[in-house]
Amino acid sequence: MAQSSITIKKPFDSHVHLRRGAVLRAVTPVTAEKFWGAIVMPNTDPIVATIEQAVENKKEILAALPADTTFKPLMTLYLTKDLTASVIEKIAVDKEKLIYGVKYYPWGYSINSQWGPRDASDASPVLHAMEETGLPLLLHSEVHLNAENHEEDPYDGEKLFLKDTLPRLMDKYPRLKISLEHMSSKLGADFMEKNGKEGKLVATITPHHLVYDRTDAFRTGYRALLNCKPLIKRTEDKNAIRELVKKGLPFISAGTDSAPHPESRKFSSCCVYGAFNAPVALELYTQVFDELGCLDKLEGFLSVNGPRFFGLKPAEETITLVKEDWQVTEPVVTEEGIKIWSVCDKTHGLGNEVIHWKIA
Numbered sequence: 001m002a003q004s005s006i007t008i009k010k011p012f013d014s015h016v017h018l019r020r021g022a023v024l025r026a027v028t029p030v031t032a033e034k035f036w037g038a039i040v041m042p043n044t045d046p047i048v049a050t051i052e053q054a055v056e057n058k059k060e061i062l063a064a065l066p067a068d069t070t071f072k073p074l075m076t077l078y079l080t081k082d083l084t085a086s087v088i089e090k091i092a093v094d095k096e097k098l099i100y101g102v103k104y105y106p107w108g109y110s111i112n113s114q115w116g117p118r119d120a121s122d123a124s125p126v127l128h129a130m131e132e133t134g135l136p137l138l139l140h141s142e143v144h145l146n147a148e149n150h151e152e153d154p155y156d157g158e159k160l161f162l163k164d165t166l167p168r169l170m171d172k173y174p175r176l177k178i179s180l181e182h183m184s185s186k187l188g189a190d191f192m193e194k195n196g197k198e199g200k201l202v203a204t205i206t207p208h209h210l211v212y213d214r215t216d217a218f219r220t221g222y223r224a225l226l227n228c229k230p231l232i233k234r235t236e237d238k239n240a241i242r243e244l245v246k247k248g249l250p251f252i253s254a255g256t257d258s259a260p261h262p263e264s265r266k267f268s269s270c271c272v273y274g275a276f277n278a279p280v281a282l283e284l285y286t287q288v289f290d291e292l293g294c295l296d297k298l299e300g301f302l303s304v305n306g307p308r309f310f311g312l313k314p315a316e317e318t319i320t321l322v323k324e325d326w327q328v329t330e331p332v333v334t335e336e337g338i339k340i341w342s343v344c345d346k347t348h349g350l351g352n353e354v355i356h357w358k359i360a
């Protein structure tokens with residue numbers, strides 16, 4: 001008989017954008033309701049590049065939480081040219097454990113990504129210190145410029161990173177703990193199946209890359225809510241990452257990449273990259289695992305593998321989902337009245353989208 005409910009340890013989001021200011025105050029409670037903790041991305045405006053800035057951003061997140069929430073924001077630092085090995089050493093001896101990783105963005109490629117080194121491998125002293133201390137490097141694993149500074153095909157970013165940048169990085173820093181973020185292609189899935197290793201080389205997967213392909217993203221015009229990096233790809237890519245999660249590998253985990261943007265930037269002539277999915281992420285992951293017939297693998301993916309990579313135990317608290325149809329009919333709204341639309345939105349998504357799993 002088909003399963004109609006599931007109880008799992010409360011999930012952990014290995015990759016979320018909570019931003020700053022009014023947007024942060026609007027979206028943080030949405031993530032905190034469904035996840036006990038999350039690895040918080042540092043590409044805010046301004047970016048989080050120092051320990052002091054991480055302290056400040058964390059304070060802002062904690063202040064935005066409802067009184068009864070115990071949500072843990074686990075901070076990261078942006079890999080800039082100014083980051084030093086001594087900061088990494090300071091992070092390693094911090095008893096409070098503020099920083100859980102360093103994030104690399106390919107220069108100029110994604111949102112607020114103009115601060116990083118041209119090539120991840122260039123950050124030698126910092127990366128050596130991270131090898132020594134075991135602090136993970138989180139990678140936006142795409143390449144967009146070739147050696148002559150010409151733009152590559154935007155659908156090839158992940159392929160180029162895995163073929164060239166990553167092998168060089170792994171050769172030069174063999175003990176570095178690496179997480180490949182938002183894995184989006186068949187090539188990425190094959191690469192992880194072959195090379196993934198618990199505690200060493202892991203990958204996160206978003207709900208939108210599991211649910212949609214580029215036929216959806218272009219259905220009767222380009223779908224703004226699905227415009228994100230890495231670009232949503234072919235059906236065969238989607239199917240390959242679905243097959244990957246189905247295997248229940250210990251080095252693959254949920255990282256929503258929930259990336260909120262104000263309506264004015266999303267529905268503009270140059271639609272900004274980022275898919276806001278916090279209101280539906282957990283439900284979509286569950287739906288996909290149900291469709292694949294592998295609900296028994298859901299807890300590992302959502303609640304165990306992510307925390308373990310960051311040296312944390314899974315939650316003791318549980319959450320129950322039931323198989324019940326619902327729709328997203330409202331945006332998340334900031335205190336200034338700015339709307340943030342979620343993927344699957346009834347009006348602005350693909351049109352009358354129905355989600356089949358719901359929090360009980």
Ligand code: NCD
Nearest residue numbers: 017110111228229259273274
């Ligand atoms: C992210 C954002 O909006 O900050 N956007 C995205 O399309 N994924 C940046 C990122 O994760 O690369």
Ligand code: ZN
Nearest residue numbers: 110140181229
């Ligand atoms: Zn990214």
Ligand code: ZN
Nearest residue numbers: 017041257259
């Ligand atoms: Zn992201």
